[in-house]
Amino acid sequence: MRNLGFGISRRALCLAAGAFASMWVLGAGAYAQDVPAGIDPDATIQAAIAYGLSGTFDPLSASGAVTIAVNWHVFEGLVDLDPVTREPYAALAAEMPVSEDGLTYTIKLRDGAVFHDGTSVTADDVVFSFDRVLDPESKSLFRSFVAFIDSVEAVSADTVKITTKYPFSLFNQRLGSVKIVSRAAVEADADAFGKQPIGTGPYKLISAVPEAQIVFERNDAYTGPRPALAKDMVWNLIADPSARVNALSSGTVMAIEDVPYIDVDAVAATAELEKAQSFGLLFAMFNTQAEPFDDVRVRQAFFYALDMDKIIGTGMLDNATAATSFLPATHPNYHEAAVVYDYDPEKAKALLAEAGTPDLDITLMSTDHGWVKDVAPIIKESLDQVGFHTTLDIGQSGGQYGKVDAGEMQVMIAPGDPSVFGNDPDILMQWWYGDNVWPKTRYRWAESEGYKTLTSLLEEAQRLSGAEQQAKWNEAFDLLSEEVPLYPLLHRQLPTAWNADELEGFAPVPTTGLSFLGVGVKE
CATH class of the missing domain: 3.10.105.10 (Dipeptide-binding Protein; Domain 3)
Structure with missing residues (x-):
């Protein structure tokens, strides 16, 4: 298939647009029980991931290929980048931020946003999430990504004000560098949080076993624009390239990343395959x-x-x-x-x-x-x-x-x-x-x-x-x-392959990892 721009195919753009349209027809508070016609809300998405699992899931410092891909589904920023199109969209923010004066952004949180433990997301959690990344003592890998920020303040229980040091044209593209975490959960036990994170995303992380699999469960309390369209997900960690290909061809999984170059033609003969530059x-x-x-x-x-x-x-x-x-x-x-x-x-x-x-x-x-x-x-x-x-x-x-x-x-x-x-x-x-x-x-x-x-x-x-x-x-x-x-x-x-007869709305990402935001399993 012909690619358009930076590793984004015409099909990927159409699928992403269709997924957005479906979500907004259903409303921002749509749950997986209200998925579009033809999608099985009780299905399990099975996938094969090429890289090993190591390090923390805490978005303060998570930087591994697997942990970042997991966090696309578990955490949200105020604004996030779509993993496929790389375009920003309002996630925990009620709408895309606009500056009043080029330096100040007043951002209201979306209605009904809660963490996976059921507690409400507050402006205090947002301030805490930014402050710990910006704190030099935290040695966060992402501090330089948001160095343009001067201060983050709570205006009310559900509104924050972000002030920048200078007008920054990439403000919305960069906000997703900081994922919003529960202050209470992190301060209670930061190590435990890194192993079993609590986010606001459409999926909850249930378990993660290195060299084995990662298990997710739908977050039915999710109120954002990207509700989970499956009951759960299982990501099988399969570093061996041949085993990954076999898992797809046997029907064990529905999608695999990093198709071995030597197997591209054979896989393309039996599954949907795209190479993203x-x-x-x-x-x-x-x-x-x-x-x-x-x-x-x-x-x-x-x-x-x-x-x-x-x-x-x-x-x-x-x-x-x-x-x-x-x-x-x-x-x-x-x-x-x-x-x-x-x-x-x-x-x-x-x-x-x-x-x-x-x-x-x-x-x-x-x-x-x-x-x-x-x-x-x-x-x-x-x-x-x-x-x-x-x-x-x-x-x-x-x-x-x-x-x-x-x-x-x-x-x-x-x-x-x-x-x-x-x-x-x-x-x-x-x-x-x-x-x-x-x-x-x-x-x-x-x-x-x-x-x-x-x-x-x-x-x-x-x-x-x-x-x-x-x-x-x-x-x-x-x-x-x-x-x-x-x-x-x-x-x-990057060759990615998937079963188009099973997955609806799937498109490969132009980087490592797989995204199942807006992706469902066909009935």
Whole structure:
């Protein structure tokens, strides 16, 4: 099927629009018992998830692929991004916020909103949820995403006032970075809350067993725009690609993410399958404070050495696009970078010679994700042909990052996709280049002049909008392409498959995870 824009197919847009229409016909307080005709309200949605479960569900710091996808269904922000279309919609807010003066937003909560334990959502819960993310002591991963906020105050029991430090054009797109939690539940036992969260979303989390399954139950007290259309959901955690495909073909599950590239044609013959062009990338990052990659010429030589046609064609069966900027070409804010690393082994050799390092012994670290393991030997082959003598170190992601954080990395390739948090260029750059662990202790670029310039560009862009904002982002993209402290090699296509005879309203997301918001099982 033909894709429109950033990984969103015509079918996905139609399904999302249809789901919204159905919900609003039924009214904002519609429960799953009032689902549209042809949908079984007593059905169970069965799905297969590709990634392992680890870490907390507490939205203060939950960042794993699985926990984020779970939280789409369990928690709500004042405004959330639709996981499929990436468009903002009023979730816990009664309506989309509008500023009175460009700095102040008065936001009323939707009527009847309650947490999964039956307690009412209050303005105090909203203030608490924002304050703990904004508190530097909490070390929240999402603090930089809402750094534009100056204060959050309760106006009344069901109304808050958010004041920003400056006019911020992405206000509504960014509010969903903070999910609203029950102050009472968190303060009673934060650890227990992280394991068994209490949200306001259409589904309740019943149990979560690593390497096994996650079980959800419909929240019949839900009063928002995305009521659950099934009685419950079971997400089977199936890391093995073949087992995931077998689960779909046997009818054990109704949808799977991350269809193995080698199985795409076979799966498409028996199920609905779409490839979404994602932001998700394979990046290379370097220890920029240690030889040899403290020299930008050596970092650039690394990129010029890579035969991306072979890496993508052989290693990924053409299911990716070579990076020509920080963003993929399908992104609405794409700008071709000042430096595009076409395959040029002679230029790579010349840069190494200019840097005084024509022959280098390096260790290339890599995570052990299946498709990353497939391309790592091809990357080694390209590097070895220009003068790098490459030793591969492939290992489990957690262990590899442990070595990175201990300062044991020269260069590492790994996958990443912060678009699960949002899709605007600022949030995507803030994840890797913001005031956090990445530039400080991983690729160790935070003390450089390049980093200071980049930070200044991002701060300026936050205060602008439209063409002026885009121009600052373009400067940032250009700078990153020249300095390449951490930079994409490619952007992946994500094949998702599902049984269209069983699921109604399903569409793949252009990131990791699956969304069943507005999705039901056919009678």
